[in-house]
Amino acid sequence: GDERESGRAPGFENLPAIVAAAASLRAVRAEAAAEAARLRELTERIRSRVPELVPDVEVVGDPSRRLPGIVTFSCLYVDGETLLHELDRAGFSVSSGSSCTSSTLTPSHVLRAMGVLSEGNVRVSLPAGTPAEDVERFLEVLPGTVAAVREKLGAPAATENVRAAGPGLVVDALGRRCPIPVIELAKVIGDVPVGATVRVLSDDEAARLDIPAWCEMRGQEYVGEEPAERGTAYLVRRTS
Structure with a gap:
């Protein structure tokens, strides 16, 4: 403090720190905008490539009015939780909005409201800094993983049931x-x-x-x- 109020006044504002904070905020906002644009490109690649690589897939959500780092798709004839665990074993931590869980038979209320396929649902979230190489490896691993899960689930012969x-x-x-x-x-x-x-x-x-x-x-x-x-x-x- 200074001599005012018996030394109890806090003194003058720290103008250099205020200017530095404002400059930092501008820099962070600019970096965030650039990173959001980069993540949007990566999620768009997932959205476009997954239906080409994996048959019977429904990509969920609006193609443009969405968060930049999130993409969701559903695979026919696949148990979502099984697919989640297999991808985890391959090194990818994803989420599932699937109704197929070990604890409930109730579909995701969000997917229900959207009127889309609930089975085999995968939600991929790309945090800031996700390298493009990770996305490419995910796209390499996904087709074989989905095929393996479908084969593992199998289905009764057409004459059964x-x-x-x-x-x-x-x-x-x-x-x-x-x-x-x-x-x-x-x-x-x-x-x-x-x-x-x-x-x-x-x-x-x-x-x-x-x-x-x-x-x-x-x-x-x-x-x-x-x-x-x-x-x-x-x-x-x-x-x-």
């Missing part, structure tokens, strides 16, 4: 969790004539979201759902 129902088929997926109901639907849709229906029985809450999303991705008609003796019956009409 399937029975005739007039002009269509009934797929009994009761007691089986995502993504098995969709896998079994995909395996039998070609066994019915165009215009006929497949009736999928499922007590997995995720099926209410994933079967319509599968129809949208595969160009088939989702007719709707109806109560069944156990679980819910989801009706899909083959259109092609």
Whole structure:
């Protein structure tokens, strides 16, 4: 302090420190803007390359109105938690908004609100400083990892858990969790004539979201759902 108020006044403002703080803030904001632009380019590469490298993938979210370092996509016929663990073993820590967890059968409320596929969901977050080389290695590892998870999950032969129902088929997926109901639907849709229906029985809450999303991705008609003796019956009409 100074001589004012018996030496208890704090003195004058530290103008050099104030100027330095303002300059630092300007520099940090400029660096943040440049880093955000760089991360947006990296996430855009993931968004564009993943559908080219991995079949049956739905990239989620608006292509431009989004945070620069986050990208989300969902893989058909894949358990999200299994994929998460396999990627972790390969050195990539990602998150999953999938409904397929060991503790719940409830789909992600965010994915449900967006009306997109919930199974096999992966959310990639790129922190500041993420090198482009890490993104390229992720794109190299992902296709084989997804293929391995799909192979590991497998699916019953088309004749298993399937029975005739007039002009269509009934797929009994009761007691089986995502993504098995969709896998079994995909395996039998070609066994019915165009215009006929497949009736999928499922007590997995995720099926209410994933079967319509599968129809949208595969160009088939989702007719709707109806109560069944156990679980819910989801009706899909083959259109092609």
